[in-house]
Amino acid sequence: MKKSHLKDYILNYAKSRYYFNLQDLRNYLMQNGIDYTEENLKKSIYRTKRNKIIYGSGRGWYSTIREEFVLDTKPIERIIKLINKDFPFLKFCCWSTEQLKAFFHHLPTQFVTFIYSEKDFLSSLKDFVENNDYNVFLNPQKNEAEKFVHFRNQTVILRPSITYREPKDQHVEKIEKIIVDLYMEVKKINLIDMEEYKKIVLNIVSNHRVNMSELLDYAHNRKVRSQIEHIIMNFNVSTNATFQ
Secondary structure, X not given: OOHHHHHHHHHHHHOOOOEEEHHHHHHHHHHOOOOOOHHHHHHHHHHHHHOOOOEEOXXXXXXXXXXXXXXXXXXXXXXXXXXXXXXXXXXXXXXXXXXXXXXXXXXXXXOEEEEEEOHHHHHHHHHHHHOOOOEEEEOOOHHHHHHHHHOOOOEEEEEEOOOOOOOXXXXXXXXXXXXXXXXXXXXXXXXXXXXXXXXXXXXXXXXXXXXXXHHHHHHHHOOOHHHHHHHHHOOHHHHOOOOO
């Protein structure tokens, strides 16, 4: 087989998919009776990436979406600076629903900031953040969710840290983690309804390239990988995302 022929099959497979993984591609080639070597497959993928037809989307994952997701950090810069000033050695990370406002179908009346830090330090952190004019809730559950509606600004929820790989900026959560953490908050406190969550995820992953491998690894870490996969699989008409 000529290498260009193998490349044509790769292009044909990729062109109708926003995301795909390497094992799916191998299965596609096998189902079409295409003989290839792993070396030729890697070379063909490399050339396709070099020509900017497909892009890396994490370990063993590829995407046809050119634009990588860039997270707006402005909504959380003030609170990060505030905590860093008084607790320069504290390990914490945070994100806000305001960072996702461009992807909501129905824009919420208020935004919520989530801060994850050491469990034993959360009470002290709560006192500090409250003293700086934020409305703070310490690890709330669903029966406390109705309290949030009374506040219109600067609501903060504190959660224990989730063990995972450290992000490049340890205080700013990446979009891959936010997608999963937002799902957890939908389940824990009904932060938004599930249909709204699905629309947010669809808007993100179909318009901007995310690290699908990292997203699914973190979902596995939080024991919700199958649920997140199911949600994205239901977008197959739009994204053609597949999972192995």
